[in-house]
Amino acid sequence: MQNMQKYKVNGVKFFFEDLKMMKREDELIGCKTASKLNASAKAVFIDLHFEVNDLGCTSEDFKIKDAAKKSGLKSSTYYQGFNYLREHGYIEEVVVGYKSVYRIRNYALYNQSQEEQVTNSKIPFSYFRIPYILRGSTVLPDLVASSDSRGITLLLEWLNGLTRELSKRFEKVDEYALSRLFNKLKERLNRSAKRVRQFLETIKPVLNIEMNGVKERKPKADRVARVRKSITQVVCKSISVSFNESCVQINDDYNKVRENEAKMRKETLNKLYTLNVALKKRDKRDIETVYKQEVVKVAKTIVSDKSRYYFMVQTTQVALEEIEEYIKKTSKKINNIGALYRTKLRAAVEDWLSRRDIEYINDDQAVGSIDTNFFNEILTG
Known part of the structure; x- marks a missing residue:
């Protein structure tokens, strides 16, 4: 692994x-x-x-x-x-x-x-x-x-x-970190060294920039005699680029659960889209909260990666099928999609748990895959 x-x-x-x-x-x-x-x-x-x-x-x-x-x-x-x-x-x-x-x-x-x-x-x-x-x-x-x-x-x-x-x-x-030659940056951005340094200063709230091989270059003696003011240039050989610590977070033990959660969330939004259910920001937050409380909480207690994945796929698809059937039967506008989603998910989870010892304890058992027809509808729609 x-x-x-x-x-x-x-x-x-x-x-x-x-x-x-x-x-x-x-x-x-x-x-x-x-x-x-x-x-x-x-x-x-x-x-x-x-x-x-x-x-x-x-x-x-x-x-x-x-x-x-x-x-x-x-x-x-x-x-x-x-x-x-x-x-x-x-x-x-x-x-x-x-x-x-x-x-x-x-x-x-x-x-x-x-x-x-x-x-x-x-x-x-x-x-x-x-x-x-x-x-x-x-x-x-x-x-x-x-x-x-x-x-x-x-x-x-x-x-x-x-x-x-x-x-x-x-x-x-x-x-x-990434290492980049300063001269190559001048070519890449098509600008002077001064403007390259301005760009690097601009992005510092997100990325850390470290100058390497910095030295001063003084003007030649004959040039000093030709100009009124001599200028000492600061020359940089290369830079190192790294993330600001605020950009990253440490992975936790439930990384696999989060990956599956994101996939199931995408599945849910996709299905509701094909059912012409318009969602506000509040609805999306409710769906995410409900899924964490009803499914993710249980998924974190399942040791086997494969069984956990089967659980999340099966319960999500059953809940979405129940929602689709409800919409087709009633033809009513859904005023609270979060509450409906919770009801259907909870029933699907309870059903899965009641049959788990018989049908889902064996990791080698085959289960249905995610319905990719959902994506076909939105991409061609």
Whole structure:
């Protein structure tokens, strides 16, 4: 069994395919006929990942002014970036339960493991996490103010690289570090050493930057005679980049439970989406709380990973089938989805526990897999 990594990033998913898209857009900068993502559009695109669920959809009560306030960006900047993303198809407006919500393009597609994919696209399930502390910090507002589109992409690249570093085994957070030559940074960002140092200073609320091989370079004697004021330059050979400690948290013993919980939460939201049940932020919080209280609490008492997984899959799918049947029979609007979800989950859990010794004690017993048709409906809808 592979050892768990000691730390993990405390943040939201950002998919590697979207990072690749941003890098391609950076290559188009300077081409007058090409569409490109400017700094404000990139910043808003990143910030929307703090607003969406596992299917890439905002809640029905999403408001741009509220999101702008949380992000630290000016409202005018957020509106500008948001409108650009809509006009160019990076986000789209969809209707769920007669309510309009916004959806990040391809988020649901990228947020599938190989087993969950229902198409032949075979898109790799690859993502990293954007730390929660980025939102509301000065990092994105300052990068937008300086129109630093390339800098935003480079920040994401470093977050991706540092996330991969966490798979190694070190004791301290700052030991998980990336090393970059300073001259290469000047080429990558296409700017002077002074502006590179300004960029590094800007991102310090999220990433720790350590200068290596720093020395002073004094002007040559003949140059001193030609200019009125001699300037001593500070030269840096390379830098080390590491996470701010606030970006990460220590993994706990229930990592597997949390992974399964996230998968079942995605399953639940997906099913409710196909049933045209519009969810407010409060409803999503209620669903998460109910699942923790009714299922996760029991799952943590099951020793076997396989039995625990079977338990979480079976009870979730039974509860969702019961909710679907209830909606089709009554045709009534659900005023309290949290209460209904609790009722159906509790019944499914009690049924599972009553038959556990007979049907679920054997880990080798086969059970049904997650219904991937749910994803087919939303991706083609």
